[in-house]
Amino acid sequence: MKILITEDEAIVAGELEAIVTDLGHQxxxxxxxxxxxxxxxxxxxxxLAFVDVQLSDGMTGPAVARHLSEDARATVIFTTSNPHHVPADFSSACGILIKPYSEHSVKSAIAFVVDCMETGRSLRRKPRALELSPAYAERWKMS
Structure with missing residues (x-):
């Protein structure tokens, strides 16, 4: 799986990169x-893309998420400590991973989302740390 990380905090981005590569993704x-x-x-x-809501140039994460989802055809997971900043339509993202997150929650979210992307649903239980958008909950038959 090819993964893009959009995160303005270098340490957080580096930790996320390490987790992603440990799982064998690029x-x-x-x-x-x-x-x-x-x-x-x-x-x-x-x-797949992890997109922080608040980037170095402001609250621009939702615009990035919408572009990646709609134009680049990527599945997007928001990362944020304040989910209230995510628009009601999730800007076409599949969900939100709440910060601070653990290595386990990132790994669980990736495994769950990859299963859903590949098969349309997951046999795994939805990770507690991952809040799905209503559209993706319906698409992946989670409601």
Missing amino acids: VVGIAGSSRRAFKLAETTKCD
């Missing part, structure tokens, strides 16, 4: 701003 890029994320979306292909 990190295709790390962006700290929406501008960099849009550039990476043009030059790389990702299947």
